[in-house]
Amino acid sequence: MDKSEKSKGVKIKINGEEKIFVGENKRESTEEIPEAASKEQPDDSFEWILPDDSVENKVVLVPTPPKKKMPKLIGFNTHTGKRPGNRSLKTFVIAVFCAILFGSVLGLIAVNTITKEKATDSPVETAITTTASPVVKNDSGGEKGQGMGLKTFLVQGGIFSSEDAAKQIQEKIVEKQVPAEIFKMEDSYYLFLGSAESLISSKELALFLKTYDVEVFWKEIDLKASGISAEEEKTLDVMKGIYSSLSEISSGELRGKETKWDAETLKKDMDKLKDEKLSSELSQMNTHLAAAAKLISEYETSKKDEQLLEAQGKLLKFLKDFQSMGS
Incomplete structure (x- = not known):
């Protein structure tokens, strides 16, 4: 090799x-x-x-871009590097503070809302105060007492500083087939559109009358008849009972509510007034009550609201005559 x-x-x-x-x-x-x-x-x-x-x-080495630092956020879960105990306490304090602040804001909103509703819905109660008349002797030798009161619940159509201003609005309301009577109380003139048996009922009646495009409020009124004799007082007691029944029946029918009243007692009281010898003032008041009772009776057949509204007008006239007694 x-x-x-x-x-x-x-x-x-x-x-x-x-x-x-x-x-x-x-x-x-x-x-x-x-x-x-x-x-x-x-x-x-x-x-x-x-x-x-x-x-x-060839392997090309590309430098890794620097990591962007995320901004620190303030919140419940932010890590601050402190001990866990301090972080939990801080979170709890912030949560309690937020809850109190949120509750306070809601409370203020609720109070303002309720206050506005009460300011809109709350009726203004007005009591008619008149100077008590001293006991005097009338021509027939009878004594006149201190007077008597009548609490009623009315629908109000306005308050005016002059009678002329009240009459102008009264005419406009009457044109809409809604009753309206002017009552003078102290230095103001009140326009009343209807009566009911309670404050709640007067509110419901006011809402019904509002459908006739009239301005309405509701309130409790204390009327007082002064300078009446003891005999007249007895007669007025009977009239007050009749008025209350007729007011409840007529306003209840207008509101679409069922009312409970004693028809037999009402008829008996009205027959009793027919047999009595009444003064001119009481006779006129009795006429208003009898007219209202007749209109309500006719409504039972016709079912026309106009007759009930007219009956309400007669009851307002009764109240106006009651207030003017002894004045």
Whole structure:
């Protein structure tokens, strides 16, 4: 075997070019190797393939961009780096403060709303106060007492400083088929449109009359008849009972409410007044009550609200005459 066959080499492929290293630290190119070397057995050498240094195989390191710092948020779960005990206490205090603030705001809103509703719905109660008349003797020798009162619940259509102003509004209301009577109380003139048996009933009657496009309020009124005799007082007691029954019946029918009243007692009281000898003032008041009772009776057949409204007007006239007694 010749020298070329005995020598062994290492074949390396660098950047696609084959190079053979022979012996110790000796390198020969493939061009100088005799043709016989190429016939050596493949087991005597091995191939190293190194990566290509071309641009395709290069690893480019891209610097990682700096992380943006998130702004700190103030809230219940914000971490402050303090001990857990302090964080829990701070969260609890903030929650309590927010709850108190929220509750206070809601409370103020509720109070303002309720106050406005009360200012709109609350009736104004007016008591008629008149100077008590001293006991005097009338022409027939009878004594006149201190007077008597009548509490009633009315629908009000306005308050005026002059009677002329009240009359102008009265005419407009009457044109709408709604009764209206002017009452003088102290230095003002009140316009009343109806009567009922209680404050709640007067409110319901006011809402009904409002459908006629009139301005309405409701209130309790204390009327007083002064300078009447003991006999007249007894008669007025009977009249007051009749008035209360007729007011409840007529206002109840207008409001669509069922009313309880004693028809037999009402008829008996009215018959009693017919048999008595009444003064001109009491006779006129009795006429108003009888007219109202007749209109209510006719309504039972016709079912027309106009008759009930007219009956309410007669009852207002009765109250006006009651107030003017002894004046």
